[in-house]
Amino acid sequence: MQRRDFFKKLGTATAIAAVVPTMSFAAGDSKPTGPNKMDYQTALNAITGGKTPVKSDKVKLKTPEIAENGAVVPVTVTVDSPMTPSNYVKAIHILNGKNSNARCIDVFLTPANGKAMFSTRIKLGGTQNVTAVVELSDGTFLIASQSVKVTIGGCG
Amino acid sequence: MAERKSLIKIKPKRYKDGEIVKVSFMVMHPMDTGMGKDKKTKKIIPAKYINSVKFVYNGKEITHMNVWESLSVNPVFTIYMKVNGKGKLVVTYTDNTGEVHEKSKKIKPRG
CATH class of the missing domain: 2.60.40.2470 (SoxY domain)
Known part of the structure:
Protein backbone atom coordinates (compact mmCIF):
# COMPACT_ATOMS: atom_id res chain seq x y z
CA MET A 1 0.00 0.00 0.00
CA GLN A 2 2.85 2.36 0.73
CA ARG A 3 4.10 2.10 -2.80
CA ARG A 4 0.64 2.88 -4.08
CA ASP A 5 0.39 5.99 -1.91
CA PHE A 6 3.74 7.14 -3.14
CA PHE A 7 2.64 6.95 -6.76
CA LYS A 8 -0.63 8.72 -5.98
CA LYS A 9 1.26 11.61 -4.42
CA LEU A 10 3.70 11.66 -7.30
CA GLY A 11 0.79 11.82 -9.74
CA THR A 12 -0.84 14.81 -8.04
CA ALA A 13 2.50 16.60 -7.74
CA THR A 14 3.19 16.28 -11.46
CA ALA A 15 -0.38 17.33 -12.24
CA ILE A 16 0.08 20.53 -10.23
CA ALA A 17 3.47 21.15 -11.82
CA ALA A 18 1.89 20.71 -15.25
CA VAL A 19 -1.00 23.09 -14.49
CA VAL A 20 1.00 25.91 -12.88
CA PRO A 21 3.09 26.95 -15.92
CA THR A 22 0.06 26.94 -18.24
CA MET A 23 -1.79 29.12 -15.73
CA SER A 24 1.00 31.66 -15.70
CA PHE A 25 1.03 31.77 -19.50
CA ALA A 26 -2.71 32.37 -19.72
CA ALA A 27 -2.14 36.04 -18.89
CA GLY A 28 -0.96 37.58 -22.13
CA ASP A 29 1.46 40.11 -20.70
CA SER A 30 3.44 37.86 -18.34
CA LYS A 31 7.07 37.44 -19.26
CA PRO A 32 8.25 33.87 -19.96
CA THR A 33 11.11 32.47 -17.84
CA GLY A 34 13.08 29.21 -17.79
CA PRO A 35 13.01 26.30 -20.24
CA ASN A 36 9.40 25.58 -21.05
CA LYS A 37 7.45 22.66 -22.41
CA MET B 1 28.59 40.38 -19.06
CA ALA B 2 30.07 41.31 -22.33
CA GLU B 3 28.40 44.04 -24.29
CA ARG B 4 26.05 42.69 -26.88
CA LYS B 5 26.01 44.12 -30.34
CA SER B 6 22.73 45.27 -31.73
CA LEU B 7 21.50 47.33 -34.63
CA ILE B 8 18.39 49.26 -35.59
CA LYS B 9 17.78 49.57 -39.32
CA ILE B 10 15.18 51.83 -40.87
CA LYS B 11 14.00 51.44 -44.45
CA PRO B 12 13.86 53.59 -46.53
CA LYS B 13 16.82 55.66 -45.29
CA ARG B 14 15.20 59.00 -46.19
CA TYR B 15 11.63 59.38 -45.03
CA LYS B 16 9.06 62.11 -44.59
CA ASP B 17 6.87 62.98 -41.64
CA GLY B 18 3.80 60.74 -41.55
CA GLU B 19 5.37 58.02 -43.66
CA ILE B 20 5.22 54.36 -42.64
CA VAL B 21 8.74 52.91 -42.38
CA LYS B 22 10.11 49.43 -41.82
CA VAL B 23 12.11 49.05 -38.60
CA SER B 24 14.37 46.05 -38.02
CA PHE B 25 16.04 45.34 -34.71
CA MET B 26 18.90 42.85 -34.88
CA VAL B 27 20.84 41.59 -31.88
CA MET B 28 23.74 39.18 -31.40
CA HIS B 29 22.39 36.73 -28.84
CA PRO B 30 23.00 32.95 -28.37
CA MET B 31 19.30 32.05 -27.75
CA ASP B 32 20.18 28.75 -26.02
CA THR B 33 17.16 26.54 -25.45
CA GLY B 34 18.54 24.69 -22.42
CA MET B 35 18.42 21.38 -24.34
CA GLY B 36 21.52 21.56 -26.51
CA LYS B 37 24.84 20.01 -25.46
CA ASP B 38 28.32 21.40 -25.77
CA LYS B 39 30.12 19.17 -28.29
CA LYS B 40 33.48 19.24 -26.45
CA THR B 41 32.55 19.11 -22.77
CA LYS B 42 29.28 17.08 -23.28
CA LYS B 43 27.53 19.33 -20.76
CA ILE B 44 24.09 20.81 -21.26
CA ILE B 45 24.24 24.50 -22.10
CA PRO B 46 21.91 26.37 -19.70
CA ALA B 47 18.97 28.20 -21.18
CA LYS B 48 19.62 31.79 -22.17
CA TYR B 49 17.13 33.48 -24.40
CA ILE B 50 15.44 36.83 -24.89
CA ASN B 51 12.01 36.87 -23.27
CA SER B 52 10.76 40.38 -23.86
CA VAL B 53 11.34 43.12 -26.44
CA LYS B 54 9.91 46.65 -26.35
CA PHE B 55 9.80 49.38 -29.00
CA VAL B 56 9.29 52.85 -27.50
CA TYR B 57 9.02 55.95 -29.72
CA ASN B 58 9.05 59.39 -28.03
CA GLY B 59 8.07 57.84 -24.69
CA LYS B 60 5.10 55.98 -26.18
CA GLU B 61 5.15 52.20 -26.44
CA ILE B 62 4.52 51.08 -30.03
CA THR B 63 4.99 47.33 -29.76
CA HIS B 64 5.99 44.83 -27.13
CA MET B 65 6.76 41.15 -27.60
CA ASN B 66 6.88 38.03 -25.45
CA VAL B 67 9.57 35.76 -26.81
CA TRP B 68 10.30 32.06 -26.21
CA GLU B 69 13.35 29.97 -27.00
CA SER B 70 12.21 28.83 -30.48
CA LEU B 71 13.66 31.93 -32.12
CA SER B 72 16.88 31.65 -34.10
CA VAL B 73 20.33 32.55 -32.93
CA ASN B 74 20.95 36.29 -33.45
CA PRO B 75 17.26 37.08 -33.92
CA VAL B 76 15.74 39.82 -36.06
CA PHE B 77 12.49 41.59 -35.22
CA THR B 78 10.89 43.56 -38.05
CA ILE B 79 7.83 45.78 -37.71
CA TYR B 80 6.35 48.83 -39.38
CA MET B 81 6.13 52.20 -37.69
CA LYS B 82 4.45 55.51 -38.49
CA VAL B 83 6.88 58.45 -38.31
CA ASN B 84 5.36 61.22 -36.21
CA GLY B 85 7.80 64.08 -35.80
CA LYS B 86 11.40 64.23 -34.65
CA GLY B 87 12.36 62.03 -31.77
CA LYS B 88 14.02 58.91 -30.50
CA LEU B 89 13.24 55.24 -30.97
CA VAL B 90 14.39 53.10 -28.04
CA VAL B 91 14.40 49.31 -28.24
CA THR B 92 14.91 47.37 -24.99
CA TYR B 93 15.16 43.65 -24.46
CA THR B 94 15.48 41.50 -21.34
CA ASP B 95 16.47 37.84 -21.25
CA ASN B 96 15.67 35.03 -18.83
CA THR B 97 18.91 35.51 -16.88
CA GLY B 98 18.00 39.14 -16.16
CA GLU B 99 20.22 40.77 -18.77
CA VAL B 100 18.88 44.09 -20.03
CA HIS B 101 20.04 45.79 -23.21
CA GLU B 102 19.00 49.09 -24.70
CA LYS B 103 19.59 50.59 -28.14
CA SER B 104 18.34 53.88 -29.43
CA LYS B 105 18.18 55.63 -32.77
CA LYS B 106 17.28 59.22 -33.65
CA ILE B 107 14.31 59.70 -35.95
CA LYS B 108 14.82 62.59 -38.33
CA PRO B 109 12.09 63.02 -40.95
CA ARG B 110 13.05 65.18 -43.92
CA GLY B 111 10.84 67.37 -46.03
Whole structure:
Protein backbone atom coordinates (compact mmCIF):
# COMPACT_ATOMS: atom_id res chain seq x y z
CA MET A 1 0.00 0.00 0.00
CA GLN A 2 2.85 2.36 0.73
CA ARG A 3 4.10 2.10 -2.80
CA ARG A 4 0.64 2.88 -4.08
CA ASP A 5 0.39 5.99 -1.91
CA PHE A 6 3.74 7.14 -3.14
CA PHE A 7 2.64 6.95 -6.76
CA LYS A 8 -0.63 8.72 -5.98
CA LYS A 9 1.26 11.61 -4.42
CA LEU A 10 3.70 11.66 -7.30
CA GLY A 11 0.79 11.82 -9.74
CA THR A 12 -0.84 14.81 -8.04
CA ALA A 13 2.50 16.60 -7.74
CA THR A 14 3.19 16.28 -11.46
CA ALA A 15 -0.38 17.33 -12.24
CA ILE A 16 0.08 20.53 -10.23
CA ALA A 17 3.47 21.15 -11.82
CA ALA A 18 1.89 20.71 -15.25
CA VAL A 19 -1.00 23.09 -14.49
CA VAL A 20 1.00 25.91 -12.88
CA PRO A 21 3.09 26.95 -15.92
CA THR A 22 0.06 26.94 -18.24
CA MET A 23 -1.79 29.12 -15.73
CA SER A 24 1.00 31.66 -15.70
CA PHE A 25 1.03 31.77 -19.50
CA ALA A 26 -2.71 32.37 -19.72
CA ALA A 27 -2.14 36.04 -18.89
CA GLY A 28 -0.96 37.58 -22.13
CA ASP A 29 1.46 40.11 -20.70
CA SER A 30 3.44 37.86 -18.34
CA LYS A 31 7.07 37.44 -19.26
CA PRO A 32 8.25 33.87 -19.96
CA THR A 33 11.11 32.47 -17.84
CA GLY A 34 13.08 29.21 -17.79
CA PRO A 35 13.01 26.30 -20.24
CA ASN A 36 9.40 25.58 -21.05
CA LYS A 37 7.45 22.66 -22.41
CA MET A 38 4.11 23.21 -24.04
CA ASP A 39 2.28 21.33 -26.75
CA TYR A 40 0.43 22.99 -29.61
CA GLN A 41 -3.12 22.55 -28.32
CA THR A 42 -2.53 24.00 -24.84
CA ALA A 43 -0.61 26.90 -26.39
CA LEU A 44 -3.50 27.63 -28.75
CA ASN A 45 -6.01 27.46 -25.87
CA ALA A 46 -3.86 29.78 -23.74
CA ILE A 47 -3.89 32.37 -26.52
CA THR A 48 -7.52 32.21 -27.60
CA GLY A 49 -9.03 31.40 -24.20
CA GLY A 50 -11.27 28.65 -25.60
CA LYS A 51 -12.53 30.57 -28.66
CA THR A 52 -12.17 28.84 -32.00
CA PRO A 53 -10.06 30.85 -34.45
CA VAL A 54 -11.42 31.39 -37.98
CA LYS A 55 -9.40 30.59 -41.08
CA SER A 56 -9.04 33.73 -43.12
CA ASP A 57 -7.43 35.04 -46.31
CA LYS A 58 -6.65 38.31 -44.54
CA VAL A 59 -3.73 36.68 -42.76
CA LYS A 60 -0.78 35.95 -45.02
CA LEU A 61 1.90 33.67 -43.63
CA LYS A 62 5.03 33.53 -45.71
CA THR A 63 7.56 30.79 -45.01
CA PRO A 64 9.71 28.66 -47.31
CA GLU A 65 8.05 25.31 -48.18
CA ILE A 66 11.37 23.53 -47.90
CA ALA A 67 13.88 24.80 -45.36
CA GLU A 68 17.36 23.37 -45.80
CA ASN A 69 18.46 24.47 -42.35
CA GLY A 70 15.96 24.23 -39.50
CA ALA A 71 17.98 26.61 -37.35
CA VAL A 72 17.05 29.59 -39.48
CA VAL A 73 13.56 29.64 -40.98
CA PRO A 74 12.33 33.09 -41.99
CA VAL A 75 8.67 33.76 -41.15
CA THR A 76 6.66 36.80 -42.22
CA VAL A 77 3.09 37.48 -41.15
CA THR A 78 1.10 40.20 -42.90
CA VAL A 79 -2.46 41.09 -41.94
CA ASP A 80 -4.82 43.10 -44.12
CA SER A 81 -6.03 45.73 -41.67
CA PRO A 82 -6.58 49.52 -41.77
CA MET A 83 -4.81 49.93 -38.35
CA THR A 84 -7.08 52.75 -37.12
CA PRO A 85 -7.80 53.18 -33.39
CA SER A 86 -11.23 51.56 -33.84
CA ASN A 87 -10.09 48.64 -35.98
CA TYR A 88 -6.57 47.31 -35.65
CA VAL A 89 -4.60 44.14 -35.10
CA LYS A 90 -4.02 43.65 -31.39
CA ALA A 91 -1.60 40.75 -31.47
CA ILE A 92 0.21 38.34 -33.76
CA HIS A 93 1.22 34.98 -32.27
CA ILE A 94 3.54 32.57 -34.07
CA LEU A 95 3.30 28.88 -33.12
CA ASN A 96 5.07 25.76 -34.27
CA GLY A 97 3.64 22.26 -34.33
CA LYS A 98 6.23 19.92 -32.88
CA ASN A 99 8.99 21.76 -30.99
CA SER A 100 9.01 21.06 -27.24
CA ASN A 101 7.70 24.56 -26.69
CA ALA A 102 5.02 25.36 -29.24
CA ARG A 103 5.09 29.11 -28.67
CA CYS A 104 7.62 31.17 -30.59
CA ILE A 105 6.61 34.78 -30.13
CA ASP A 106 3.71 37.04 -29.21
CA VAL A 107 3.72 40.48 -30.81
CA PHE A 108 1.39 43.12 -29.38
CA LEU A 109 0.78 45.89 -31.91
CA THR A 110 -0.84 49.31 -31.59
CA PRO A 111 -2.39 51.70 -34.18
CA ALA A 112 0.95 53.61 -34.18
CA ASN A 113 2.44 50.80 -36.27
CA GLY A 114 0.54 51.87 -39.39
CA LYS A 115 0.84 48.45 -41.01
CA ALA A 116 0.23 45.05 -39.46
CA MET A 117 3.32 43.08 -40.36
CA PHE A 118 5.87 41.13 -38.39
CA SER A 119 8.89 39.22 -39.57
CA THR A 120 11.49 37.14 -37.76
CA ARG A 121 13.52 33.91 -37.99
CA ILE A 122 12.65 30.79 -36.00
CA LYS A 123 14.15 27.38 -35.20
CA LEU A 124 12.32 24.19 -36.24
CA GLY A 125 13.22 20.71 -34.93
CA GLY A 126 11.75 18.86 -37.91
CA THR A 127 9.09 18.92 -40.62
CA GLN A 128 6.02 20.56 -39.11
CA ASN A 129 3.33 23.20 -39.42
CA VAL A 130 3.96 26.85 -38.64
CA THR A 131 0.84 28.69 -37.50
CA ALA A 132 0.03 32.36 -37.12
CA VAL A 133 -2.83 33.34 -34.80
CA VAL A 134 -4.01 36.93 -35.12
CA GLU A 135 -6.13 38.74 -32.54
CA LEU A 136 -8.16 41.69 -33.80
CA SER A 137 -9.27 44.64 -31.66
CA ASP A 138 -12.89 43.40 -31.65
CA GLY A 139 -11.85 40.13 -30.00
CA THR A 140 -12.00 37.75 -32.95
CA PHE A 141 -9.17 35.37 -33.77
CA LEU A 142 -7.92 34.56 -37.25
CA ILE A 143 -5.58 31.71 -38.10
CA ALA A 144 -3.30 30.70 -40.98
CA SER A 145 -0.88 27.82 -41.17
CA GLN A 146 1.62 26.31 -43.55
CA SER A 147 3.74 23.19 -43.44
CA VAL A 148 7.51 23.53 -43.66
CA LYS A 149 9.74 20.64 -44.72
CA VAL A 150 12.97 20.64 -42.76
CA THR A 151 15.90 18.59 -44.02
CA ILE A 152 18.25 19.27 -41.06
CA GLY A 153 16.70 19.89 -37.65
CA GLY A 154 17.76 23.03 -35.87
CA CYS A 155 17.07 22.50 -32.16
CA GLY A 156 20.01 21.89 -29.86
CA MET B 1 28.59 40.38 -19.06
CA ALA B 2 30.07 41.31 -22.33
CA GLU B 3 28.40 44.04 -24.29
CA ARG B 4 26.05 42.69 -26.88
CA LYS B 5 26.01 44.12 -30.34
CA SER B 6 22.73 45.27 -31.73
CA LEU B 7 21.50 47.33 -34.63
CA ILE B 8 18.39 49.26 -35.59
CA LYS B 9 17.78 49.57 -39.32
CA ILE B 10 15.18 51.83 -40.87
CA LYS B 11 14.00 51.44 -44.45
CA PRO B 12 13.86 53.59 -46.53
CA LYS B 13 16.82 55.66 -45.29
CA ARG B 14 15.20 59.00 -46.19
CA TYR B 15 11.63 59.38 -45.03
CA LYS B 16 9.06 62.11 -44.59
CA ASP B 17 6.87 62.98 -41.64
CA GLY B 18 3.80 60.74 -41.55
CA GLU B 19 5.37 58.02 -43.66
CA ILE B 20 5.22 54.36 -42.64
CA VAL B 21 8.74 52.91 -42.38
CA LYS B 22 10.11 49.43 -41.82
CA VAL B 23 12.11 49.05 -38.60
CA SER B 24 14.37 46.05 -38.02
CA PHE B 25 16.04 45.34 -34.71
CA MET B 26 18.90 42.85 -34.88
CA VAL B 27 20.84 41.59 -31.88
CA MET B 28 23.74 39.18 -31.40
CA HIS B 29 22.39 36.73 -28.84
CA PRO B 30 23.00 32.95 -28.37
CA MET B 31 19.30 32.05 -27.75
CA ASP B 32 20.18 28.75 -26.02
CA THR B 33 17.16 26.54 -25.45
CA GLY B 34 18.54 24.69 -22.42
CA MET B 35 18.42 21.38 -24.34
CA GLY B 36 21.52 21.56 -26.51
CA LYS B 37 24.84 20.01 -25.46
CA ASP B 38 28.32 21.40 -25.77
CA LYS B 39 30.12 19.17 -28.29
CA LYS B 40 33.48 19.24 -26.45
CA THR B 41 32.55 19.11 -22.77
CA LYS B 42 29.28 17.08 -23.28
CA LYS B 43 27.53 19.33 -20.76
CA ILE B 44 24.09 20.81 -21.26
CA ILE B 45 24.24 24.50 -22.10
CA PRO B 46 21.91 26.37 -19.70
CA ALA B 47 18.97 28.20 -21.18
CA LYS B 48 19.62 31.79 -22.17
CA TYR B 49 17.13 33.48 -24.40
CA ILE B 50 15.44 36.83 -24.89
CA ASN B 51 12.01 36.87 -23.27
CA SER B 52 10.76 40.38 -23.86
CA VAL B 53 11.34 43.12 -26.44
CA LYS B 54 9.91 46.65 -26.35
CA PHE B 55 9.80 49.38 -29.00
CA VAL B 56 9.29 52.85 -27.50
CA TYR B 57 9.02 55.95 -29.72
CA ASN B 58 9.05 59.39 -28.03
CA GLY B 59 8.07 57.84 -24.69
CA LYS B 60 5.10 55.98 -26.18
CA GLU B 61 5.15 52.20 -26.44
CA ILE B 62 4.52 51.08 -30.03
CA THR B 63 4.99 47.33 -29.76
CA HIS B 64 5.99 44.83 -27.13
CA MET B 65 6.76 41.15 -27.60
CA ASN B 66 6.88 38.03 -25.45
CA VAL B 67 9.57 35.76 -26.81
CA TRP B 68 10.30 32.06 -26.21
CA GLU B 69 13.35 29.97 -27.00
CA SER B 70 12.21 28.83 -30.48
CA LEU B 71 13.66 31.93 -32.12
CA SER B 72 16.88 31.65 -34.10
CA VAL B 73 20.33 32.55 -32.93
CA ASN B 74 20.95 36.29 -33.45
CA PRO B 75 17.26 37.08 -33.92
CA VAL B 76 15.74 39.82 -36.06
CA PHE B 77 12.49 41.59 -35.22
CA THR B 78 10.89 43.56 -38.05
CA ILE B 79 7.83 45.78 -37.71
CA TYR B 80 6.35 48.83 -39.38
CA MET B 81 6.13 52.20 -37.69
CA LYS B 82 4.45 55.51 -38.49
CA VAL B 83 6.88 58.45 -38.31
CA ASN B 84 5.36 61.22 -36.21
CA GLY B 85 7.80 64.08 -35.80
CA LYS B 86 11.40 64.23 -34.65
CA GLY B 87 12.36 62.03 -31.77
CA LYS B 88 14.02 58.91 -30.50
CA LEU B 89 13.24 55.24 -30.97
CA VAL B 90 14.39 53.10 -28.04
CA VAL B 91 14.40 49.31 -28.24
CA THR B 92 14.91 47.37 -24.99
CA TYR B 93 15.16 43.65 -24.46
CA THR B 94 15.48 41.50 -21.34
CA ASP B 95 16.47 37.84 -21.25
CA ASN B 96 15.67 35.03 -18.83
CA THR B 97 18.91 35.51 -16.88
CA GLY B 98 18.00 39.14 -16.16
CA GLU B 99 20.22 40.77 -18.77
CA VAL B 100 18.88 44.09 -20.03
CA HIS B 101 20.04 45.79 -23.21
CA GLU B 102 19.00 49.09 -24.70
CA LYS B 103 19.59 50.59 -28.14
CA SER B 104 18.34 53.88 -29.43
CA LYS B 105 18.18 55.63 -32.77
CA LYS B 106 17.28 59.22 -33.65
CA ILE B 107 14.31 59.70 -35.95
CA LYS B 108 14.82 62.59 -38.33
CA PRO B 109 12.09 63.02 -40.95
CA ARG B 110 13.05 65.18 -43.92
CA GLY B 111 10.84 67.37 -46.03
